[in-house]
Amino acid sequence: MEITKREEEYLETMYILQKNKGIIRVKDISKKLGVRPPSVVDALKKLSEKGLINYEKYDRILLTEKGLEIAKETYQKHVLLMKFFTEILGIPPEIAEEDACQFEHYVHEITAERMKEFAHYIQEHCPYILKQFLKEHMEKEEGKAQKSPPK
Numbered sequence: 001m002e003i004t005k006r007e008e009e010y011l012e013t014m015y016i017l018q019k020n021k022g023i024i025r026v027k028d029i030s031k032k033l034g035v036r037p038p039s040v041v042d043a044l045k046k047l048s049e050k051g052l053i054n055y056e057k058y059d060r061i062l063l064t065e066k067g068l069e070i071a072k073e074t075y076q077k078h079v080l081l082m083k084f085f086t087e088i089l090g091i092p093p094e095i096a097e098e099d100a101c102q103f104e105h106y107v108h109e110i111t112a113e114r115m116k117e118f119a120h121y122i123q124e125h126c127p128y129i130l131k132q133f134l135k136e137h138m139e140k141e142e143g144k145a146q147k148s149p150p151k
Contacts, residue, residue, distance in 0.1 A: 015071035024061040077104040
């Protein structure tokens with residue numbers, strides 16, 4: 001079954017809402033994804049047809065086992081990418097968040113696992129080098145910020 005990037009985003013959003021609020025509602029999905037409620041309803045119908053959620057209008061929304069599996073995989077990639085971008089590469093959190101939202105849909109599980117292993121390895125065996133890399137990077141960024149005129 002082919003799942004689109006957008007469908008993964010919906011599933012991940014529903015997973016996060018269920019995890020944080022205990023309930024999945026159209027208005028919460030709409031707010032989180034920045035789309036109108038009728039667009040959410042259309043997406044929910046498609047996800048329901050694919051067997052990824054249980055959805056009936058005016059009833060609760062539930063992820064199916066397959067939908068939950070896809071949502072968890074996407075969310076775990078997102079968390080991994082955020083940590084890698086911020087802790088290993090020193091990317092500012094707001095940029096890391098934006099990038100993770102894009103990358104999570106395209107990165108293969110093997111690549112994600114290798115990034116996780118690499119991050120663990122470098123943090124465990126080369127903490128000085130990592131700290132030095134991040135320090136030098138931060139100094140460069142601070143230097144650029146001081147040279148650029150205020151907006």
